[in-house]
Amino acid sequence: MKYKTYNAEDFLFDESFRQWTSGTSPEATAFWEQWLAQNPDRAYVVKNAQALVRTLNEHYRDNATEARFTSELNRLMEVAAEHREADLEAPIIPLQPQFRWRWAAAVLLTVGLSIWMYSHIIPKARSASYAHLTRLAHLPLQEKINTSNHTANVLLSDGSLVTLRPNSRLSYPKQFDKSSRTVYLDGEAFFDVVKNPARPFLIYANQTVTKVLGTSFLVRAFEGEKAVTVTVRTGRVSVYAQEDFENARLSGLRRIQGVVLTPNQELSYNLDDNRLMKALVDKPKVVIPESVNHEQVFEDTPVAKVFSTIEHTYGVNLIYNEDDLSACLINFTFSNESLLERIDVICQTIGASYEVLDGQIVITSKGCK
Known part of the structure; x- marks a missing residue:
C-alpha cells in the first residue's frame, strides 16, 4: 500500500480502513498501525471515523449497503442543520448524490456529529449491555465464564491477572492493541493490573468505565443489579459513568467528570439516579508490603x-x-x-x-x- 495524507472523509471510503476497523484484514491492520505511528496528530480523527464505521455497521448489520449509509448520513445532516441553523452564515446547498457521502462524512467528523449518532441511532449505545459492547469491540474477543462456585483466574496478554468470581464473565482480546487495554465485565472480579502509563487499562461494566494505569482493585457490576461498586486495594483508580466517558472521548474533551479512588476507598454508582458516591471501606487494610512489621x-x-x-x-x-x-x-x-x-x-x-x-x-x- 502506498502512504498518503488522508483527509477526514478519506477514511470512510478507504476499504482497508474499514477492514482494519472491523478486524478482518491483518494486512490492513499492519498498514494503519504504521500510518498512525507516522501521523500521531490524526489519532483523534481516526478514532471518530472508526466510531462512525462501527456504529453504522452495527446499526445496519443485516443490510449494510452504501445506499443505506448515504440515506442515514443525509438525514443526520438535516437534523444537525436544524440544530445549528442559528450559527450558520450560509444556507445548505443541495449536493449531487455522488458527492453527498463524502461531504456528509467530512462534516460529521469535523463538527462532532458522531456524538449525535450514538444518542439517536443506537439509543442505548453509551450505556449498552455487555453483549452489545462486546459485539462493537474493535478487536476480536475471547470470553471466560465462571459457572463454578470458586474463583477462576484469567491471565491477560500484558501480564495482568483477573480473579473472576462465581457467576461472572469477562471478555478480552487475545492481544491488546498498542494504545489501550480494554476488557468487558459482567459480574464481579478482582483486577491486579500491570503498570503501563502508555496504555491505560479500561474496564467496561454495567454503565461504568474504570480506568487505571496499574493497580489492584475489585469491581462488582452485575447487569441485574442497580448499583456498581469499585473497591481499591492499591494504587489509584478513576471511575466514570459510561455515558460521560464516551461523550468526552468523542468530543475530544480532556477533562471527564468522574471519581478518583485511592487505597481503602470504594465507589458506589447508583444506576437509577446516576450518582457516583465515594466512601471509606468498612475495614481498611494495611497497604504496606507483607514483609514489613506492622507493629x-x-x-x-x-x-x-x-x-x-x-x-x-x-x-x-x-x-x-x-x-x-x-x-x-x-x-x-x-x-x-x-x-x-x-x-x-x-x-x-x-x-x-x-x-x-x-x-x-x-x-x-x-x-x-
Whole structure:
C-alpha cells in the first residue's frame, strides 16, 4: 500500500480502513498501525471515523449497503442543520448524490456529529449491555465464564491477572492493541493490573468505565443489579459513568467528570439516579508490603508524625490542622488494631473528634496545652 495524507472523509471510503476497523484484514491492520505511528496528530480523527464505521455497521448489520449509509448520513445532516441553523452564515446547498457521502462524512467528523449518532441511532449505545459492547469491540474477543462456585483466574496478554468470581464473565482480546487495554465485565472480579502509563487499562461494566494505569482493585457490576461498586486495594483508580466517558472521548474533551479512588476507598454508582458516591471501606487494610512489621511504637511522638505514619500504612488521607496539633505528643504501641480503632484511641487521648467524609478521615481538635 502506498502512504498518503488522508483527509477526514478519506477514511470512510478507504476499504482497508474499514477492514482494519472491523478486524478482518491483518494486512490492513499492519498498514494503519504504521500510518498512525507516522501521523500521531490524526489519532483523534481516526478514532471518530472508526466510531462512525462501527456504529453504522452495527446499526445496519443485516443490510449494510452504501445506499443505506448515504440515506442515514443525509438525514443526520438535516437534523444537525436544524440544530445549528442559528450559527450558520450560509444556507445548505443541495449536493449531487455522488458527492453527498463524502461531504456528509467530512462534516460529521469535523463538527462532532458522531456524538449525535450514538444518542439517536443506537439509543442505548453509551450505556449498552455487555453483549452489545462486546459485539462493537474493535478487536476480536475471547470470553471466560465462571459457572463454578470458586474463583477462576484469567491471565491477560500484558501480564495482568483477573480473579473472576462465581457467576461472572469477562471478555478480552487475545492481544491488546498498542494504545489501550480494554476488557468487558459482567459480574464481579478482582483486577491486579500491570503498570503501563502508555496504555491505560479500561474496564467496561454495567454503565461504568474504570480506568487505571496499574493497580489492584475489585469491581462488582452485575447487569441485574442497580448499583456498581469499585473497591481499591492499591494504587489509584478513576471511575466514570459510561455515558460521560464516551461523550468526552468523542468530543475530544480532556477533562471527564468522574471519581478518583485511592487505597481503602470504594465507589458506589447508583444506576437509577446516576450518582457516583465515594466512601471509606468498612475495614481498611494495611497497604504496606507483607514483609514489613506492622507493629508501630510511638514514644513522645508528635501526633502529626503519627498521622503521617498511619496514612502511609493504610493509604488513606487524613485531614487535620497541623499547627493546632503541634503541641500534642502521644505514647502508643499499635499492633492488631484496625485503622479506625487507632484513630479513635488517638482522638480520645488528645481530645479530638473525627468523621469519615468522601473516603477521607477529617480530624477536628482544639490542640493540646
